[in-house]
Amino acid sequence: MIELGTQSDIKLINEDGLRIDGRKFNELRPIRIEVGVLNRADGSAYIEWGGNKVLVAVYGPREAFPKHTQNPSRAIINARYNMAAFSVDERKRPGPDRRAVEISKVIGEALECAVFTEQFPRTSIDVYIEVLQADAGTRIAGLTAASVALVDAGIPMKDLVVGCASGKIDGKVVLDLNKEEDNFGQADLPMAIIPRTQEIVLLQMDGNMTRDELEEAVELSKKAAMYISDLQKEALLAKYKASESEKEGERSE
Amino acid sequence: MRRKVSEVSKSADEIVYGLKREYLEKICAEGSRIDGRKFDEIRTAVVNTNFVPRAEGSAEVRLGDTRVLVGIKIEQGEPFPDTPNSGILTTNAELLPMASPTFESGPPSEDAIELARVVDRGIRESKMIDLDKLVIKEGEKVWVVFIDMHILDYDGNLIDACSLGAVAALLEAKVPASKIGAEDFPLPINHIPINVTFAKIGNTLLADPNLEEEEVASARLSVATNENGDVVAMQKGLGGSITKEELFSAVDTSIKVGKDIRKRVLGK
Numbered sequence: 002m003i004e005l006g007t008q009s010d011i012k013l014i015n016e017d018g019l020r021i022d023g024r025k026f027n028e029l030r031p032i033r034i035e036v037g038v039l040n041r042a043d044g045s046a047y048i049e050w051g052g053n054k055v056l057v058a059v060y061g062p063r064e065a066f067p068k069h070t071q072n073p074s075r076a077i078i079n080a081r082y083n084m085a086a087f088s089v090d091e092r093k094r095p096g097p098d099r100r101a102v103e104i105s106k107v108i109g110e111a112l113e114c115a116v117f118t119e120q121f122p123r124t125s126i127d128v129y130i131e132v133l134q135a136d137a138g139t140r141i142a143g144l145t146a147a148s149v150a151l152v153d154a155g156i157p158m159k160d161l162v163v164g165c166a167s168g169k170i171d172g173k174v175v176l177d178l179n180k181e182e183d184n185f186g187q188a189d190l191p192m193a194i195i196p197r198t199q200e201i202v203l204l205q206m207d208g209n210m211t212r213d214e215l216e217e218a219v220e221l222s223k224k225a226a227m228y229i230s231d232l233q234k235e236a237l238l239a240k241y242k243a244s245e246s247e248k249e250g251e252r253s254e
Numbered sequence: 255m256r257r258k259v260s261e262v263s264k265s266a267d268e269i270v271y272g273l274k275r276e277y278l279e280k281i282c283a284e285g286s287r288i289d290g291r292k293f294d295e296i297r298t299a300v301v302n303t304n305f306v307p308r309a310e311g312s313a314e315v316r317l318g319d320t321r322v323l324v325g326i327k328i329e330q331g332e333p334f335p336d337t338p339n340s341g342i343l344t345t346n347a348e349l350l351p352m353a354s355p356t357f358e359s360g361p362p363s364e365d366a367i368e369l370a371r372v373v374d375r376g377i378r379e380s381k382m383i384d385l386d387k388l389v390i391k392e393g394e395k396v397w398v399v400f401i402d403m404h405i406l407d408y409d410g411n412l413i414d415a416c417s418l419g420a421v422a423a424l425l426e427a428k429v430p431a432s433k434i435g436a437e438d439f440p441l442p443i444n445h446i447p448i449n450v451t452f453a454k455i456g457n458t459l460l461a462d463p464n465l466e467e468e469e470v471a472s473a474r475l476s477v478a479t480n481e482n483g484d485v486v487a488m489q490k491g492l493g494g495s496i497t498k499e500e501l502f503s504a505v506d507t508s509i510k511v512g513k514d515i516r517k518r519v520l521g522k
Contacts, residue, residue, distance in 0.1 A: 073265055078493075102367045106491075113493030190488075200495030204475070206488035207379040212505055215485050219498060 011185045013170040020182065026175040029165070029225055034146065034236035036153050042129075044154025046236070048146035051179055052136025057146040059154040062124035076121035080109035080128040082143055088135045104140045105130075111144055111193050111203035115158045116151065126156060137183035138166050141191050144203065149233050153240070161233045162202055164193025165225035167218040169210055174217045176225055190215070192222040196230045199223070275470040279456035288466055294507045296414070296450070296462035299519050301422045311427025311441075315419040318464055319409035324401065324419035326427040328441075330390060330434070331398035341388025342398040345374035347405070347416060354408040372489045373403065373417045373449070376478035380447035380486040383424060387442040390434065397429055399441070410465035413476050413489075417449035422520060446522055447486055448512035449478040452504050459500055461507055475501070477508035481516060 014020055024030070030051030039045035042058035065071040065079075082105045086095050097105070112128065128150070130143040141164040148162040168178045170186035183189055188208025194201055210218065278288060287293065297318030306312040311326035331342060347370040349357040362370075377383070388397040401424070403416045425446070428438045453463035453471035460467055468474075472494030478487040485505060490496060496504075516522045 074268055099367045099371060102364055103371050106364050106368055107489075110491065110493045114495045195495065198495075200497060201490065201501060202495045204488060204490035204496070204501070206485065207375050209379065209480075209484050209486055211484050212502070212509070215505065216502065219501065223498075 013182055013185060014173060020175065022179055026173060027221055029177050030179065032229060032232055034149060034232055036149055036236050036240040044150045044152070046146040046150040046153060048142050050138060050142040052134060053139055053142045054134040055139060055142045055146055056131045056133060057143065057150040058129045059126065059150045061126040062121035062156070065123060065125035070125070071123040074122055075118040076124045076126050078109045078113050078116060078118065078128065079125050080105050080112060080130065080147065082108055082130045082140065084132040084135060088132050107203055107205065108140060108144050108147065111162055112147060112151065114200065114202040115148065115160055115162045115195055117157045120157060137178050137180040141166055141193060144193055145229060145233065149236060152237055160195045160197040161230060162193055162195060163226045163230045163233060164191065164203060165222045165229060166191040167222045169208060169214060174214050174221065176221045190218050190222065192219065194223060194226050196227055271470070274466065278467065278470050282455045282458040282460070287460060289464060293458060294461045294511065296511060297464065299418060299515065301418065301519055303422055303426045310430060311423040313419045313422035313426070315415050315422065317411060317415040317418070317462065319407065320411060320415045321407040322412065322415045322419050323404045323406055324416065324423045326423045327400040327402070328427065328429050329398050330395055333393065333396040338393035339386060339389055341385040341396045343378055343383060343385060344398065345370045345401040347373070347403045349405050353405040357408070368491070369412055369416060370403070372413050372476055373420055375487040376417055376447045376449050377420060380445045380478065380480045382421070382443060382445050382447055384442035384444050388429070408465065410463050410468040411451050413451045414449050414462060417478070418515065418519070421446060421448070425520065445480045446516055446520065447478045447480050448515050449476055450508035450511045451476040454494060454496060454500065459504055461511060475504050477504050479509050479512045483509045
């Protein structure tokens with residue numbers, strides 16, 4: 002456990018260039034994605050990303066309610082990012098705070114870039130993101146799982162939205178900050194893309210970076226996102242392979 | 255089947271919106287903007303500080319026809335348990351119903367929350383204010399700086415108008431230390447962050463969009479930089495995307511425009 006202190010007393014990168022959890026500057030934390038984990042939801046996914054555990058459910062397209070929120074030419078995407086009270090060190094008061102409202106907004110906007118919303122006028126596509134345990138990078142973990150859950154719900158999309166944060170610690174640009182690095186680092190840049198077109202669909206940044214560092218960070222995030230995109234597809238394939246072999250089993254009985 | 259009036263007018267709005275978007279995309283592709291500005295040109299910015307002398311600092315900003323008023327109040331309070339040696343900064347935005355027919359009274363909307371958080375991020379992350387110098391008694395009492403932003407008249411780009419107003423008001427603000435028997439002192443300032451926001455129309459990024467441009471934009475990007483040309487905060491908004499090239503052209507313009515605003519508008 003790291004004691005509270007100012008940025009300067011904490012070394013986040015050691016002499017060998019390794020980070021406090023032993024990773025190299027461009028190394029991701031372990032990621033595991035599972036599809037179709039909830040029964041009632043139209044689509045669902047679960048992601049473990051380092052210490053993050055995030056569950057996502059998708060409902061819809063269904064009639065948007067209240068009625069005045071309906072858009073006559075397309076579906077609205079209603080994303081709700083929520084952190085469980087027990088997901089962080091100090092209990093978080095339940096319910097949406099200002100941070101959650103903002104994160105929900107940017108996640109919804111990022112998904113809107115990929116979903117063919119014009120195919121479902123007057124409906125809403127509801128995306129519920131529950132952070133069960135938080136370890137920095139929850140909005141991107143949630144968004145990455147959300148786009149898998151949308152596919153699981155059969156919603157047509159340009160491509161799977163996928164992302165990864167990068168940042169700056171001890172003056173060096175690194176990929177995928179963990180909690181200590183996020184708390185005591187100098188910059189954080191959550192970013193998500195549509196792999197097929199390389200468009201940036203979510204981008205936020207806080208801290209301090211020169212233009213060159215920013216360019217390095219965007220490149221690192223992009224490369225990582227392309228890799229995670231493969232994990233998303235593998236997770237989706239695994240679900241259908243599993244249901245295929247179940248059927249096989251039934252037939253042979 | 256007869257359609258309800260509200261549905262008809264909603265569809266009519268959609269048609270007008272479509273026409274507006276087509277027109278603006280067309281003129282942007284031809285290299286011009288609806289009000290004749292260059293793509294990287296901001297509207298005339300006028301800052302009028304000390305508008306509310308009862309506040310510890312204040313600034314009225316007119317950015318084209320957008321008008322906002324930012325007030326700073328500084329009061330004593332308890333520090334957060336995890337930062338006992340640091341003052342507190344808190345930012346709030348009010349989209350007053352007087353400012354636009356689309357603003358409603360009631361609890362803060364998603365847009366108001368995002369606005370306040372983006373402005374806050376630019377000021378906080380640039381370390382504009384030295385919060386460590388706002389401690390009265392370690393772990394017990396610190397100065398709390400409240401930034402309250404009132405939108406009076408809405409003609410687009412509230413993020414930049416509010417950021418500029420907040421920065422101008424903070425630069426003028428005095429900590430009311432005479433209330434605790436010391437002398438009033440100006441807020442300890444380290445940096446001056448400037449936010450520049452872009453709207454994407456078609457494949458063009460427009461700096462400081464007015465309302466008509468903002469309404470048809472597919473994406474929005476805000477980039478805050480400090481006086482060294484470092485990027486201190488960014489936020490992409492709306493349901494469209496941007497390319498990497500657009501991102502870095504926005505960063506370059508933001509650095510350039512930021513320098514100009516610091517010098518010409520704030521005199522720094």
